[in-house]
Amino acid sequence: xxxxxxxxxxxxxxxxxxxxxxxxxxxxxxxxxxxxxxxxxxxxxxxxxxxxxxxxxxxxxxxxxxxxxxxxxxxxxxxxxxxxxxxxxxxxxxxxxxxxxxxxxxxxxxxxxxxxxxxxxxxxxxxxxxxxxxxxxxxxxxxxxxxxxxxxxxxxxxxxxxxxxxxxxxxxxxxxxxxxxxxxxxxxxxxxxxxxxxxxxxxxxxxxxxxxxxxxxxxxxxxxxxxxxxxxxxxxxxxxxxxxxxxxxxxxxxxxxxxxxxxxxxxxxxxxxxxxxxxxxxxxxxxxxxxxxxxxxxxxxxxxxxxxxxxxxxxxxxxxxxxxxxxxxxxxxxxxxxxxxxxxxxxxxxxxxxxxxxxxxxxxxxxxxxxxxxxxxxxxxxxxxxxxxxxxxxxxxxxxxxxxxxxxxxxxxxxxx
Amino acid sequence: xxxxxxxxxxxxxxxxxxxxxxxxxxxxxxxxxxxxxxxxxxxxxxxxxxxxxxxxxxxxxxxxxxxxxxxxxxxxxxxxxxxxxxxxxxxxxxxxxxxxxxxxxxxxxxxxxxxxxxxxxxxxxxxxxxxxxxxxxxxxxxxxxxxxxxxxxxxxxxxxxxxxxxxxxxxxxxxxxxxxxxxxxxxxxxxxxxxxxxxxxxxxxxxxxxxxxxxxxxxxxxxxxxxxxxxxxxxxxxxxxxxxxxxxxxxx
Numbered sequence: 210x211x212x213x214x215x216x217x218x219x220x221x222x223x224x225x226x227x228x229x230x231x232x233x234x235x236x237x238x239x240x241x242x243x244x245x246x247x248x249x250x251x252x253x254x255x256x257x258x259x260x261x262x263x264x265x266x267x268x269x270x271x272x273x274x275x276x277x278x279x280x281x282x283x284x285x286x287x288x289x290x291x292x293x294x295x296x297x298x299x300x301x302x303x304x305x306x307x308x309x310x311x312x313x314x315x316x317x318x319x320x321x322x323x324x325x326x327x328x329x330x331x332x333x334x335x336x337x338x339x340x341x342x343x344x345x346x347x348x349x350x351x352x353x354x355x356x357x358x359x360x361x362x363x364x365x366x367x368x369x370x371x372x373x374x375x376x377x378x379x380x381x382x383x384x385x386x387x388x389x390x391x392x393x394x395x396x397x398x399x400x401x402x403x404x405x406x407x408x409x410x411x412x413x414x415x416x417x418x419x420x421x422x423x424x425x426x427x428x429x430x431x432x433x434x435x436x437x438x439x440x441x442x443x444x445x446x447x448x449x450x451x452x453x454x455x456x457x458x459x460x461x462x463x464x465x466x467x468x469x470x471x472x473x474x475x476x477x478x479x480x481x482x483x484x485x486x487x488x489x490x491x492x493x494x495x496x497x498x499x500x501x502x503x504x505x506x507x508x509x510x511x512x513x514x515x516x517x518x519x520x521x522x523x524x525x526x527x528x529x530x531x532x533x534x535x536x537x538x539x540x541x542x543x544x545x546x547x548x549x550x551x552x553x554x555x556x557x558x559x560x561x562x563x564x565x566x567x568x569x570x571x572x573x574x575x576x577x578x579x580x581x582x583x584x585x586x587x588x589x590x591x592x593x594x595x596x597x598x599x600x601x602x603x604x605x606x607x608x609x610x611x612x613x614x615x616x617x618x619x620x621x622x623x624x625x626x
Numbered sequence: 627x628x629x630x631x632x633x634x635x636x637x638x639x640x641x642x643x644x645x646x647x648x649x650x651x652x653x654x655x656x657x658x659x660x661x662x663x664x665x666x667x668x669x670x671x672x673x674x675x676x677x678x679x680x681x682x683x684x685x686x687x688x689x690x691x692x693x694x695x696x697x698x699x700x701x702x703x704x705x706x707x708x709x710x711x712x713x714x715x716x717x718x719x720x721x722x723x724x725x726x727x728x729x730x731x732x733x734x735x736x737x738x739x740x741x742x743x744x745x746x747x748x749x750x751x752x753x754x755x756x757x758x759x760x761x762x763x764x765x766x767x768x769x770x771x772x773x774x775x776x777x778x779x780x781x782x783x784x785x786x787x788x789x790x791x792x793x794x795x796x797x798x799x800x801x802x803x804x805x806x807x808x809x810x811x812x813x814x815x816x817x818x819x820x821x822x823x824x825x826x827x828x829x830x831x832x833x834x835x836x837x838x839x840x841x842x843x844x845x846x847x848x849x850x851x852x853x854x855x856x857x858x859x860x861x862x863x864x865x866x867x868x869x870x871x872x873x874x875x876x877x878x
Contacts, residue, residue, distance in 0.1 A: 211839050211842075214843065215842060215843060215846050218843055218846050218847055218850070219846050219849075219850050220850075222846070222847050222850040222851055223850040223851075225851075226850065226851050226852070226853055227853075239790075240790050240791060240793050243793040243794050243812070244793065244794055245792070245793070245794050245795070246791055246792075247790055247791050252754070252757055252758045253758060253865070254758045254759070255758070255759075255848065255866060255874065255876055256861070256862050256865040256866050257848065257851050257852040257853075257862070258852050258857055258858075258859065258862050259852055259853050259854075259856035259857055259858050259861075259862070260856075260858035260860075260861025260862045260864075260865065261851075261853075261856075262865070263848070263851060266847065267851065302843065305836075305840050306840070306843075306844060306847075308762065308764075308770060308792070308795055309761060309762040309763070309764070309770065309840065309844070310760045310761060310762050310772070310792075311761070311844050311875075344794075464856075466853060466855055466856070467855075480855075481855055481856055483856065560732075574734065
């Protein structure tokens with residue numbers, strides 16, 4: 210008995226790990242009447258050896274699947290061992306892991322067996338039982354199954370904190386190539402339905418305070434990066450659309466991990482595009498928190514992100530005419546656009562300059578990356594960059610002065626020859 | 627004039643009492659030591675200060691009038707760091723608060739303010755780590771038990787988190803380093819000291835029958851959630867420093 214459950218867990222955790230989302234924040238479920246658990250800011254309970262946070266029990270209900278998506282380990286044509294948890298097994302694992310403080314909750318996904326509704330119904334059943342029978346207030350993230358009915362999606366929203374559906378390929382042509390049985394509309398339909406339900410729920414909550422929760426942590430999605438030939442521009446335009454049109458909380462980018470020798474995909478042994486993934490997340494942050502429009506960062510003349518420098522520096526070098534900026538005068542929105550200044554430091558600068566004019570010492574203490582920012586700013590000091598440097602000069606100075614992890618393959622050293 | 631050595635019992639109230647006495651006796655040149663700490667043999671005067679609840683309360687009420695909630699909590703966190711000399715910093719800060727008109731907690735150009743904000747952050751980080759790294763083991767008498775050895779004395783800071791979350795199970799979190807813990811009996815959380823330190827090892831018959839199964843399942847899960855082709859040891863170690871491994875089931 211125990212060997213059987215251990216085998217199932219090993220297989221179904223292994224199959225679920227390519228879903229990168231592990232967020233357990235954004236909900237505000239409280240513990241009522243001495244029941245089990247609560248959900249708040251989220252905690253990473255441990256980290257795997259690849260450095261990723263483990264916050265939720267992330268598993269598939271089953272790895273049986275009727276689809277044959279080339280990028281997926283559980284695709285129909287793959288010769289692997291197929292297993293399935295019972296609803297009760299998932300509940301026991303979740304409750305027992307939670308009580309031992311291993312996890313913040315459950316992230317349940319599944320291969321598609323029989324059809325969309327049949328699968329979605331099983332997922333909802335797990336969440337419903339956890340909430341109603343076991344009085345579980347921990348975090349629950351459910352996968353929305355493409356093509357599932359509105360009724361089921363509504364029920365899912367009542368019990369889950371977050372719902373997500375992975376659009377997988379940044380473009381429809383990519384999806385057609387690698388997952389011919391799937392179509393984008395089946396994916397968008399539940400996202401759109403939930404978006405409207407969440408808006409409706411929030412309006413209702415303003416009138417009736419005791420309205421039960423509905424997907425309090427919102428929706429997210431994930432795209433696979435580097436499986437097909439999309440440009441970074443394609444990827445980020447899609448992400449931007451999902452943020453704007455569907456109010457998504459997060460879009461995740463997952464560097465493709467080669468799993469087969471399918472001719473349509475990068476073969477086994479090719480490396481995971483981890484730096485590219487990192488640059489995409491940086492771009493995502495610039496869009497969401499720094500007030501950048503996606504088209505400033507990626508457009509037809511710059512369809513790809515630089516791998517050796519971050520997207521903000523890259524933007525600044527293309528727009529040197531907007532610099533230098535006077536730290537003691539510029540608006541917050543402008544400060545946020547300076548390379549080497551992050552959100553925290555920008556706020557601290559705005560606070561600090563109320564009391565006195567800031568000089569280089571102050572800026573260092575506040576914690577800005579002066580070796581980067583110094584080419585783009587002036588402050589209360591006569592020392593500032595006076596040379597008329599070109600973008601290439603600045604890039605070289607910054608790269609040669611930094612020991613960042615991503616510049617191992619600095620191509621500019623070769624320019625000497 | 628020689629430095630006055632002040633010795634106290636190490637309690638928070640004791641520390642606040644010292645603040646009162648410092649004003650009352652107009653002390654200016656002094657160093658504070660816990661009674662458990664080794665004190666330097668100096669030629670100056672030595673002063674032993676005992677807890678006086680009403681004096682402590684007066685100082686605390688005074689502070690609450692001048693500082694907002696987070697700033698008051700930060701003082702308490704810094705005290706919990708138990709770092710050598712933190713009492714002197716705290717008293718210096720409190721004197722600064724009482725002698726200033728405006729708010730001082732953000733004037734980071736003052737070294738004492740900066741240092742206390744850094745210490746507060748360190749303690750907060752340790753609190754958060756303990757909320758993450760506590761691993762309960764279910765014993766035969768249905769108590770979920772966890773041993774910890776935090777860098778700082780963070781039990782008072784994590785109490786509410788665990789009380790709010792695990793409201794329907796009995797649990798005990800025990801700090802082996804400091805020899806005390808908190809126990810929740812389904813109604814209240816109380817501070818306890820066990821005469822014999824509870825050492826529960828996996829082979830022990832004190833554990834409930836299914837405990838080892840769930841430990842193994844957790845290890846299986848941890849193992850299989852890892853993507854080998856993305857191995858990143860330095861990042862892993864940054865998030866899970868080796869000194870915490872001892873009590874992490876998945877790392878043993």
